[in-house]
Amino acid sequence: MFFEGSEKKAEILVDANKINLLTDIDNAFWSKLVECCHAQILSSIENQHCKAFLLSESSLFVWQDRFLILTCGETHLVNSVEYFLANQGSDLVEHVIYQRKNEYFAQAQPSCFGDDIKVLTKFVEGKAYRFGELDGHHTYIFHQDNHFKAVETDKTYELLAYQISATASEHLTQPNLSSADIRDFLCIEALLPDFIIDDYVFEPYGYSLNAIRGHEYLTIHVTPQADSSYISFESNMNLVKLAPKILAVLQPASFDLLSFNEQDFAEQAIAHIPEQYVSNALVNSTLSNDYIVHFANFIQPKQAYKTPVELDISGENHAL
Template sequence: MFFEGSEKKIEILLKPGTTPLRRHPDIDWHHVVSLARATVLSTVSNELCDAYLLSESSLFVFQHRVVMITCGTTSLVAAVEEMLRTFNRDDILFLMYERKNELSPEDQHSDYEEDARRLRRFVPGNTTIFGKENDHYVAVFHYGPDCQPQATDMTLEVLMHEIDREAAAPFMQADIGKPALYERTGVNRIFDEFAIDDFIFDPMGYSLNGICEREYYTFHITPQSECSYASFETNRVFGEGELEATLNKVLAIFRPRIVTAVYFDKNAAGIAVPTGYSARTASQQRFCGFDVLFANYRKA
């Protein structure tokens, strides 16, 4: 059973003083999700964030920031258009639309170039391609002429293909139960003190949202062998050595053959090659005040 695990992502940061997104009178987040051809499964909230677990990935809504990730054959750009029709362009501090290359692009409702054309009707963004277009790559549409990231504005994405079959096995059992899944995988123990909201799909697959104050992390797993894929993302503020430790911890769960890492930071110093992997391609670009690091790794 083929399923496209590779994801599309939008992140929008609005200027301070704008209408808070969590209770915005002109935005129904369930409607926004439906425009992307997804549905809301459940929600977990704290004082700073509403985390929506979706039928195809996740949505995180803060007071002035929104992050939405979708997989499968979703039309995330349609949801973004709905947001941009609501926001005043002058209120947008930063916008980033990201799309990972798909295994089956012919099944998608649009490609990256079409999505970028649609977004340019709202904001005059630019495109940066990370990686090689005949290999694993990420295309990023970005806008933020006045963006000055804070020291806490960090995001790590770990995109994993061809995950180990033994590691994938727990996520292929719809009746496994969450306690057994946690014990066998440790997906709920990446960080301490996070409120967890997750879903085991039938017949297979798994998604998790975790939040703690302003920080989140999320997993999405497509375990079937013909299209095996797992992703991890977090905006956790890493201390010295914690980024590499987290990357290695995630890779130890899935043991993928191919890994793409993308890291946004105000002043990024680099990422050490994960244990047991070799670097294939790596690059660094700067836009909208961010250093963006990209690397492809292959299991040694």
């Protein structure tokens, strides 16, 4: 069974003097926004700083001055961005950032990054970049090109794990797994002390988690199937420093690290990435919006030959 775990991501920052996204917009609006990309809200948690919505495909976080939405599968996330811009008005918007990771099977998606940019540029002028090689792991980033300048403390991190170990995949695809079982396996209590947690186990496989503490957030999305395993972590907590704990559990064959505004990314990667991983791609740039972006792909070099995967050529098969 195949599922496209790679996320599309959008963050929109607004003028907090004109609108408070926590108090001026009700949950019915967010529900409609999510439906525009062909997903649904499953549940939510909140504190005085943040609302976190768990979606049928990933997550939505809302703060006073911004919202962040990630969707996976075959969702059409740009439709949700278009809905917000069309209904709230571009004059409220301080900045738009839109991102897409390379997919396992891009041909199954309803649009490509170029299609999405054509939609976004109807509302805002911007610049687009590719971090990483086209024939390898990479991510596309579009950002509005306007007066906005990011502050140094506005930091986010992504850790994206591919081809998790057979042990991890087998554990996470067991029948009748509970959310408590998965939290224990992922060592969530050690990663997220004192966080409010909302999570969901999908049938037959898959798991999503949102966690908030004050302004801090972390979201995890698990696609555990051996032939397309992918587990993503997104947070404003430093995932470079947390990487050793995450990698020890998942033991992926490769993973990507992406950071916005982590000035010491290179030094931290040297200090915290386990020795068995070597860098396969390193890209960084300071964008015109003052975000310092680092993208790194790490792999475990192969030491032995493997046998090929025999494909099922009867019926439909994504791998073909």
